Amino acid sequence: MSAALALSPEVLAKYQPVIGLEVHVQLLTKTKAFCGCKNEYGGEPNTHVCPVCLGLPGALPVLNKQAVEYAVLAAKAIGCEIRETSIFSRKNYFYPDSPKGYQISQFDKPIAENGELIVPGFDAAGNAISKRIGITRLHMEEDAGKSLHDGFADSASRTYIDLNRCGTPLVEIVSEPDLRTADEVFEYLTKLKEILLYTGVSDCNMEEGSLRCDANVSVMLKSDWEARGTAAYGTKAEVKNVNSFRYIRAAVEYEIERQIGVIEDGGRVVQESRLWNNAEGRTYSMRSKEQAHDYRYFPEPDLPALVVGAEWQKNILSAMPELPEARRARLASEYGLSTQDAATLTTDRELGDFFQQAAALAKSPKRVAAILLSEITMRLRGGELVLGQSPVSLNGLVLAADLAEAGEISSKQLKQLLDSCFTESKDFAFIYDRDKPQQISDTSAIEAMIDEVIAANPAQVAQFKGGKRTVSAFFVGQVMKLSKGQANPALLNELVVKKLDA
Numbered sequence: 001m002s003a004a005l006a007l008s009p010e011v012l013a014k015y016q017p018v019i020g021l022e023v024h025v026q027l028l029t030k031t032k033a034f035c036g037c038k039n040e041y042g043g044e045p046n047t048h049v050c051p052v053c054l055g056l057p058g059a060l061p062v063l064n065k066q067a068v069e070y071a072v073l074a075a076k077a078i079g080c081e082i083r084e085t086s087i088f089s090r091k092n093y094f095y096p097d098s099p100k101g102y103q104i105s106q107f108d109k110p111i112a113e114n115g116e117l118i119v120p121g122f123d124a125a126g127n128a129i130s131k132r133i134g135i136t137r138l139h140m141e142e143d144a145g146k147s148l149h150d151g152f153a154d155s156a157s158r159t160y161i162d163l164n165r166c167g168t169p170l171v172e173i174v175s176e177p178d179l180r181t182a183d184e185v186f187e188y189l190t191k192l193k194e195i196l197l198y199t200g201v202s203d204c205n206m207e208e209g210s211l212r213c214d215a216n217v218s219v220m221l222k223s224d225w226e227a228r229g230t231a232a233y234g235t236k237a238e239v240k241n242v243n244s245f246r247y248i249r250a251a252v253e254y255e256i257e258r259q260i261g262v263i264e265d266g267g268r269v270v271q272e273s274r275l276w277n278n279a280e281g282r283t284y285s286m287r288s289k290e291q292a293h294d295y296r297y298f299p300e301p302d303l304p305a306l307v308v309g310a311e312w313q314k315n316i317l318s319a320m321p322e323l324p325e326a327r328r329a330r331l332a333s334e335y336g337l338s339t340q341d342a343a344t345l346t347t348d349r350e351l352g353d354f355f356q357q358a359a360a361l362a363k364s365p366k367r368v369a370a371i372l373l374s375e376i377t378m379r380l381r382g383g384e385l386v387l388g389q390s391p392v393s394l395n396g397l398v399l400a401a402d403l404a405e406a407g408e409i410s411s412k413q414l415k416q417l418l419d420s421c422f423t424e425s426k427d428f429a430f431i432y433d434r435d436k437p438q439q440i441s442d443t444s445a446i447e448a449m450i451d452e453v454i455a456a457n458p459a460q461v462a463q464f465k466g467g468k469r470t471v472s473a474f475f476v477g478q479v480m481k482l483s484k485g486q487a488n489p490a491l492l493n494e495l496v497v498k499k500l501d502a
């Protein structure tokens with residue numbers, strides 16, 4: 001997706017990319033980080049504000065307890081250690097949408113450090129491996145407001161300031177420079193989002209800015225890397241505020257090639273912030289000058305040290321759900337699901353919960369998984385629905401699975417019933433009661449049809465008698481056709497084999 005640069009694979013192969021990510025995540029607290037204003041996306045501009053989040057003189061911040069609990073939960077879910085006593089600091093800089101002139105953040109004593117994510121990647125020989133990506137820290141801070149630009153670059157252009165977002169609680173999750181490819185970046189972010197969604201601390205909605213990512217990218221010669229290791233890291237450029245994982249992957253890919261091009265041309269990479277232009281598939285310099293930020297951090301005098309003792313930590317962690325990785329392994333072993341199916345069922349917590357509840361009620365969890373992952377998912381996708389909008393309830397799915405498992409409905413009948421559920425927006429029990437397929441469960445009627453099919457297909461009969469027992473499926477299929485899909489499948493299977501063996 002990124003604009004191709006004319007660099008040969010040989011040139012690209014000389015360089016080692018190095019990437020570290022800074023991810024900002026808005027927390028789903030009811031109120032803001034340091035005041036009682038509503039923490040809610042949107043709203044009439046400048047209506048969710050008060051003296052504290054407007055930074056009026058004399059207003060004092062009070063830390064939101066829920067924000068701390070969410071930060072601890074998120075930190076633990078990504079393997080971080082919690083610092084019992086952490087400190088809020090002021091990060092001073094001027095920006096029109098930040099009325100205080102500083103941001104309350106954490107600096108040298110963040111609430112959490114030393115986490116990790118394990119992501120799928122490849123070794124130098126191209127073999128699939130698991131890679132550990134270190135997480136340097138997770139710290140708490142507040143969001144800024146928003147600048148809205150109107151009438152770009154014409155004489156009447158104006159910028160409006162909406163401070164509703166000011167003071168929204170954030171955690172910033174900073175990775176080590178352990179990522180090596182744009183694909184690894186994509187995997188890391190996917191995994192991070194999956195875990196955060198499971199914990200429920202954020203909705204991670206990228207369009208609304210609940211999850212935002214800055215990618216730090218540098219390249220160095222592989223020969224330097226081999227000789228000097230991390231001491232040879234190149235100068236990084238930071239790509240800011242890209243709002244989808246796919247675009248971030250494209251931006252990182254582009255940025256790697258751009259930097260290699262600069263070095264190959266005899267230039268040097270400048271430390272700067274860059275913006276991704278998706279329409280053009282390239283990054284642009286945002287701050288052209290090489291400027292070292294001096295934020296003049298100092299401890300926030302209006303907030304005491306944050307102490308999260310052992311007791312409180314224990315309380316918070318009682319809300320930790322089973323995380324996707326663990327759930328995946330458990331579903332696979334508990335229900336004998338394939339790794340792929342277990343993975344698909346757990347990417348989304350709601351889907352995993354739905355499956356588990358249905359599996360507990362149904363006769364065959366495997367059948368539930370099969371119907372959920374194929375028939376239901378396919379129809380949801382076709383109707384652009386999410387699981388919560390499915391016409392087939394939990395009990396509907398269980399009923400469908402049990403009927404299919406008992407052979408009381410054929411797979412074709414199941415499909416027809418589900419089609420009706422989705423076109424009429426009715427639950428499975430209702431449709432089944434109304435359209436209950438006429439099933440032929442009369443042994444002699446089925447036997448008569450089997451006889452007919454056997455008589456018509458002597459070659460297949462000979463194959464079966466010659467030892468190719470799988471040919472029985474052919475007869476089942478033919479009889480099913482003859483019965484217009486109404487023969488009781490379990491009974492039919494049994495009778496076909498009996499007849500052929502006779």
Ligand code: ADP
Nearest residue numbers: 018019020021175176177216217218233234236
């Ligand atoms: P800064 O002080 O410029 O903010 P940090 O050391 O705090 O830099 O790192 C910010 C992010 O950049 C981290 O995710 C880190 O892993 C990453 N990073 C640091 N150095 C490099 C580098 N040379 N190349 C790529 N990423 C880097």
Ligand code: ZN
Nearest residue numbers: 035037050053
């Ligand atoms: Zn406020």
Ligand code: MG
Nearest residue numbers: 022174216293
């Ligand atoms: Mg930094």
